[in-house]
Amino acid sequence: MSDSGLSHLFASELGLPFRPYVLWTRPRVAMSSLADGALLTEAAHTAGFADSAHLTRVVRRMMGQAPSTLTAGVRWLS
Known part of the structure; x- marks a missing residue:
């Protein structure tokens, strides 16, 4: 499969292109x-x-906030 074909398949299956997916996942x-x-x-x-x-x-x-600010008020479940 070509890079372009994979990119189109990824976007059609997940509803967003690969690059924005990576930017939100990291x-x-x-x-x-x-x-x-x-x-x-x-x-x-x-x-x-x-x-x-x-x-x-x-x-x-x-x-809109720093990671330390976002995590400071969160009570994480373990």
Whole structure:
């Protein structure tokens, strides 16, 4: 299957193109790592960000708040 064909199939099955899917998945992975007790830098690296500043910029742009602010008020279930 060609790259273009795979891209079209992905978008038709999931309802959004691959790149936006990845952009939403990476912060979710980082937030999950934070919930498991990882430090911000560790969570950033786990999710594929260059550093904690990169993670913070992306999360702030996407969600309007820093990751530490978002996770501070959450009571995680274990």
